[in-house]
Amino acid sequence: MTISRRTVLATAAAMGLLTACGSNTGRGQGGSGGSGPDLAQWYHQYGEAGTEQAVERYAAAYKKARVTVQWRPGNYDEQTAAALLTDSGPDVFEVNGPTLDQIQGKQVLDLTALFEGVKDDFNPAVLAPKTHDGRIWAIPQVIDMQMLYYRKSLLADAGVRPPPTLDELVDAAKALTTKKTKGLFLGNDGGAGVLGGTPLYAAGLELVTPGGEVGFDDPAAARALGKIHRLYAGKSLLLGAPADWSDPSAFVQGLTAMQWCGLWALPVVEKALGDDFGVLPFPADGTGAKPAVPVGAYGAAVSARSRHQEAAKDFLKWLWIERTDYQEDFALSYGFHIPARLSLARRAAKLREGAAADAVRYTTDYGYAQPLLWTPASQTAYQDALSTIIKDGADPDNELRTVVRKVSAELARVRRKS
Template sequence: MTEIDRRRLLAAGGGVALAAALTAGCGSNTGRGDGGSGPGISQWYHQYGEPGTERAVQRYAAAYKKANVTVQWRPGDYDRQTAAALLTDSGPDVFEVNGPSLEQIQGGQVVDLTAEVAPVKHDFNQAVLAPKIWRDKIWGIPQTVDMQLLYYRKSALLEAGLQPPGTLDELVDTAKKLTTKKTKGLFLGNDGGVGMLGGTPLYAAGLSLITADQKVGFDDPAAARTLAKVRQLYVDKSLLLGAPTDWSDPAAFIQGLTAMQWSGLWALPQIQKALGNDFGVLPFPMDGPGGKPAVPVGAYGSAVSTRSKRTTEAKAFAKWLWVERTDFQQDFALSYGFHIPARISLAKHAQQLQTGAPADAVRFATEYGHAEPLLWTNASRTAYQDALSRIIKDGANPESELRSVVRRVNAEIQRVRKK
C-alpha cells in the first residue's frame, strides 16, 4: 500500500468520487492458468507498494477451486476507477474498496454480505467493521487494519527526565521541553497536524465525529478546549514544520529532527531497524475527565458489485478468502508490509505481534480504535478540516469555528438520512 493510499484510508481526507467514465487501460489481467474450473470471477485490487503483494493475491485466487478467479491489479486513481466501473457492466465481480461509501450502498451498487460475515462478526475489529455497516447490514469484509500512533524516542525523554505523555496537557508540556535548537519536540506533519489529525483529538476528549444515534458528536464545549490545546503546540513552536518528508515517512524521527512523531504502523519496521529498542509507541493522549486515548484505524474491504452476473459465486469467493481462509488473511497482513489482521483472534496470535511495540499497537487498535463513520461526508469533512486549519495555524476562535461546522454537519446528516 502506498503512502497516498494510507493517507486516503486513515487521514481526514478520503472518500470516493464518481468519475464520468471508466478509466481504461489500467491494471493487468493476470489470469490464472491453473486451479479450479467453474464460472469466471473478476477481482480487483488497488496497486500496493509492498513487494510480493500482487503475487500473493494471484496465489490466493489460484487456490480457489470453485471458480476461475482472474485478478486485476489497478494502478492509478483506484477509487475513481472502481466508482465509475460500478456504474457499468464491465466492472469487477469482487473488488477491494476504501469503504464501501454510503453513496455506493444507498445507490445499490454493492451486495449485502451480512450472511457471509455473520458467523465471525464478533471476531473482526469492531472499529473497522462499523463503517461497513448500514441499517444493520454488512456491505464489505475488512481485509487488514492500518492505524496511526505516536512514536517517541526513549533516550530523549530519559535525558530530559520525562515520562511518556498520558494526557494531552502532558503532550503539550513534553513537546515544549523536548524542543531544542536542533530538535523539535513533536512532528504532526508539515502542516502542523491539519491534514492527519482529523477527528482524533475529539475522540481523545471522549467525543466523536458522529454519534451512534446519528447526531453530531462534537457539539460540546470540550471539543473547543481540546483543539485549543492542539493550537498551543503550534504557538509554543514545539512542532517540526517543513521536514524533508511528511508525517507518513519516519525519516524525521529516525534522523533526530524530532523526539516524537505521529505516523503509521507501516513505519514501525523501518524505525525498529534504525533505532532498535530506543523507541516506544502511544495512542493520541486522552484529554479531560471524559476523555480516553484515541487511535485512528481503517481497513480496505472486499465487496461484491450488484452489476455482477455471478453475485452468488462472487459472494462465495469473498467469504472463502476473507472469512474462511485465515491463513491467507494473516499472510496478506504480515508478509508484505506491516499491518494488523482484521480478525482479533489472528492479531492476538500472530508471532510478529506478540511482544514490544507491535503488541502495544494491536492493543491500542483494539481498545481505542476509531474510524470515520459512514455519515461523515466529504462536505462535513471539508468543513471540519478548514476550521481545524484556521484554529491551529491562524489562531481562530475554536468555539465559533466549531459552531459553524456543527451546523454544516447537522445539515449533511439530515440530507443523507433522507435518501
C-alpha cells in the same frame, strides 16, 4: 517509504467519473484455472513488494471459479465508483468503504450472512463503517492505524515521561524542543491534515453519534483543538521536514523527539533505533476520556452488477473468512499491518511483543474509524476549520459552531436519503 495501504486513513476523495475504465476488466485474460464461472477481482495498486504476486497466488488456489486479478493503478476510488455503474466492472473488488452512496444506490451486495459465527471475531472499529442499517457491506481485510512514536532516551534526558494526557503532550513537546530537535512532528502542516477527528475522540466525543447526529457539539471540542494550536504557536512542532508525517525519517534522524506516524513505519523505526523508542495512542483529554487511535481498513465487496453474485460471495467468504492463513500472510508478509480478525491479531508471531503488541492493544482498546455517515462535505467543513484553528489561531468555539451547522445540515440530508 511508499506504503499505499496508509491511504485507508486519508481523507476520502469526492467520487468522480473515470474516462478510462471501459471494458478493461481483465475477464478472459487468464485466471486461477479453477472450474466454474469467471470472476474478475480488482485491487488498488499497493506499494509493498510482493503484494500483487500474493493476491494472484490466493486467487489461483481457489478451485470453484476462475478468478482473474486486476491490479489497478491510478485513482482507484474513482475507477471503482465509475465501474460500479456499468456492466463491465469487477465482480469482487477491494474498496475504501463502501461509501454511503454506493450502499444506498444498491451498487454493492449485502454480505451479512457471510459473517455467521465469526462476526464477533472482527475488530468492531473497522467493521462499524462497513455496516449500515444493521447489514454488513464489505469484509475488512487488514487494519492500518496511527500512533505516537517517542524516543525513550530523549525523554529521559529531559526528565519527561511518555505523555498520558493532551496537556502533558503539549508540555512535553515544549520541554523536548532544543536548537537541534523539535519536540513533536504532526506533519508539515502542523497536524491539520492527519489528525482529523482524533483529538475529538480523545476528548470523549465523536464525529457522528450512533443516532446520526453531530457528535462534537460540546465545549470540550474547542478546548481540545485549542491545545493543538498551542503546540503550533509555541514552536514545539517540527515544520518543513524533508518528508511528511507518514514517513518516519524525521523521527529516526533525530529531527523530532516524538512523531505521529503509522504502524507501517514500525519495522523501519525498530531497525534504526533498536529499543530506544516507544509508542502511545493519542493522549486523552479530559476527565474520564480515553486515548484515541484512528484505524482504517480496505474491505472486499461484491458488485451488484456481477453476473455471478453467489459465486462472488462464496469466493470472498473463502478468502477473507475461511483462509485465515492468507489473511495473516496479507497483513504481515508484505508490509506491517494488523489482521482484521481479533484472533489472528492476538496469535500472529510478529505482533506478540514490544511496540507491535502495544499497537495491537491500542487498536483493540481505543480504535475508532471514520463513520460511514461522515461524508466528504462534512469532512471538508471540519478540515478547513481545523486548519484555521491550528495554523491561524482562529477561535475554536466560533469555527466549530459553523462546522456544527454545516454538518448538521449534511447529516439531515443523508438521513432523508435513507
